[in-house]
Amino acid sequence: MNNDEKSLLIRTYFIFLCSGAVSTLTGAILPDMQAEYNLSYSLRGLLLSFQQCGNLSAMLLAGFLPYLIGRKKCTLILSSAIVVGILMFILFSNPIVLIIAFTFTGLGRGTLSNTSNVVVSTITHNSSAGLNILHASFALGALISPLIAALLGKSWRVSAIIFASFMALSIFFIKNSILSDEKEKRSEKSKNKFYKDIDFYLVTFILFFYLCSEASLMGWMVTYFDESDLLSPSLAKVMQSLIWIMILAGRLISAYISPKVKNKMILVLILGLGFTVFYMLMMELRSNVLMIISLLFVGLSMSGIYPTTISTQNPKYNSDTIATGTCMALATVGGVLWPNVIGLVAERGGLKNAMLSIIIPILAMDTLIIIKFFRYKKSNL
Numbered sequence: 001m002n003n004d005e006k007s008l009l010i011r012t013y014f015i016f017l018c019s020g021a022v023s024t025l026t027g028a029i030l031p032d033m034q035a036e037y038n039l040s041y042s043l044r045g046l047l048l049s050f051q052q053c054g055n056l057s058a059m060l061l062a063g064f065l066p067y068l069i070g071r072k073k074c075t076l077i078l079s080s081a082i083v084v085g086i087l088m089f090i091l092f093s094n095p096i097v098l099i100i101a102f103t104f105t106g107l108g109r110g111t112l113s114n115t116s117n118v119v120v121s122t123i124t125h126n127s128s129a130g131l132n133i134l135h136a137s138f139a140l141g142a143l144i145s146p147l148i149a150a151l152l153g154k155s156w157r158v159s160a161i162i163f164a165s166f167m168a169l170s171i172f173f174i175k176n177s178i179l180s181d182e183k184e185k186r187s188e189k190s191k192n193k194f195y196k197d198i199d200f201y202l203v204t205f206i207l208f209f210y211l212c213s214e215a216s217l218m219g220w221m222v223t224y225f226d227e228s229d230l231l232s233p234s235l236a237k238v239m240q241s242l243i244w245i246m247i248l249a250g251r252l253i254s255a256y257i258s259p260k261v262k263n264k265m266i267l268v269l270i271l272g273l274g275f276t277v278f279y280m281l282m283m284e285l286r287s288n289v290l291m292i293i294s295l296l297f298v299g300l301s302m303s304g305i306y307p308t309t310i311s312t313q314n315p316k317y318n319s320d321t322i323a324t325g326t327c328m329a330l331a332t333v334g335g336v337l338w339p340n341v342i343g344l345v346a347e348r349g350g351l352k353n354a355m356l357s358i359i360i361p362i363l364a365m366d367t368l369i370i371i372k373f374f375r376y377k378k379s380n381l
Helices: 003-037 041-064 071-091 095-123 128-152 156-175 198-227 233-260 265-284 288-302 305-311 321-349 351-356 359-378
Strands: none
Touching: 003 041, 003 071, 003 095, 003 128, 003 156, 003 198, 003 233, 041 071, 041 095, 041 198, 041 321, 071 095, 071 156, 095 128, 095 321, 128 156, 128 233, 128 305, 198 233, 198 265, 198 288, 198 305, 198 321, 198 351, 198 359, 233 265, 233 288, 233 305, 265 288, 265 305, 265 351, 265 359, 305 359, 321 351
């Protein structure tokens, strides 16, 4: 790895940190936005789903546009949507404008996710440690924004402006990086192969069900704790940061352990089963202390599932923006689907029942992890 590649790697980690901050910012400030803008459960679920729709669109666009205009121009144009989206929901309360604003933030985040994963996979030669560190930087950003939102209290617009500024700085770093500005060309060996590969779809749908649960939990957790009177509003925001502290710690541990494990899926399997057990405990325990402890272990269990699963993907797919974009776009549909399900169930059956429904995609994810575990055991990857 030369100095230019090291510089790009460091910039990519910082950019993904900022993306992580924006990812939890909306969930942290949504209760304050709801109070000021008088948003219903269903509209809040719709906003979170449209944010994931933007994410989904970006995965596809960021997969194909580099071959038309170059990776740098593609990343600069699409990631700028985050700043535009934040400014829109700061200034306007109209539901249509809010939907567009949340879509824009998702569009920018999805672009940065695609680009960051491809850059790190390419530079580190598909290293699970490199990908876990990348996603640890995301987790670091994700834990910072709820803390700042809690510190600023009802001044949610100030929190939004702070992180819009960080995203603007990230865009500046992209502009002045060695990220390719040339139109990309696909190698013959990566063309038209991934969609025939069963393991490609196994990885994709493990991520699909993971994102169903992650997007729903992170998008609705503060609202759930706040409105069920389990925790105070400020403590609920702090808990969102604490869960990301555990995700950060878990990803750093996974980065250390995963290179030493021959079958990486055993690590994913342990984490997936832990996620299931601790989430069920968190939802059923009556003691606040035990509930908080369970929530922290939920974060620890979630930590390495996404990046370690990605690292089990065929290396030639992870370095190809179309294959990566297709995988992440299909996976992101989960993040579009389930937050909206939560909103609809909450309207009809209460928020507690809606949050309990998250166990459905978690169990589906566990099933696919077990299948992938046995297939990966026989694989030469």
